[in-house]
Amino acid sequence: MTAVDERPITRAAKTFEDLDVPEGFKAELLRGDIVMMAGPDRVHNRIVQTVQDQIPHDRWDRLQTQDIAIPNEESEPQPDLVVLERGAAEGPGRLIPAPAVTLVLEVVSRTSGDRDYGEKCSMYAAGRVPAYLIIDPMEQLCMLLTEPAGEGESADYQVERITDFGDSVPLDMLGIKLDTSEFETLPAVRRRRRR
Template structure:
């Protein structure tokens, strides 16, 4: 049974949601998902990516709400990259059509969401490139050429690089140096 709310009810509930300080919320396929703030390693990786993208060419925004309203979704990527000429003056919601690259840094609680849920969601929103940076695995995955619709949408091209390797981000004409990316320690299972 599908327990998701109707499109309008989900969007209305999400827009009225009061998120506690230190948390962020996203609307993904009609479901509201709340998560705690990120680890310091996570924030350092996002900063290292931003520093490699020229501010003279790219608008680089952290934690920007993206509108994929046809999919009842308002994800909040860790980093959104747009061409300067596409960046609006203001607004809470960035139309997915204006996003050139969405970046997610995986945390212990977001593995499935970043690798599976958002992969389909960003492809459905026609975001041309999606970069998953996984400090648990020490790996980057660049997905390009979105195809399909809805939850069956995906990317045709997948390129991987280990931390320490250079990751070509061809849609932006950038070669990303990943040598400064830290990994997260794997926690022992709880007793």
């Protein structure tokens, strides 16, 4: 049985599967709630592209708009970038099992901060995703979370490393140091705190 097979099949999951998302929007299933948001802005997309370009494609799949399945969760988040070793998830399909993923990236927007720093943190930790990178263009920082532990909503990452834009972020799990010097910024909003 795979992690995709272990997910609960609920009315929300079935509704999400059949959802017709309007062009220019994206939808995610987050702990039983269907969350729809407008597409990202150019600053967001350029940050994702800059990160993707630095990850060697000969060893890693670097996938955007890829849903992942969290075992034992009614969640199908769509991180801004999913990184997994080539060959870790072969064949067709909309979902990649979280245990196959090496790193997920979320770029914080004005409306996603609480989800990115809170709910998604516990979801990715519950799915045992080894590394979760949050890039916040409003706070001009990168937060790398590693060593997931716990179950369900109480799951969390045990190690947190914060790096300011302009400094490099060691992504040892990928064998690179991420150059953040080209990351663009957005006007600051109130600081969001991880639990």
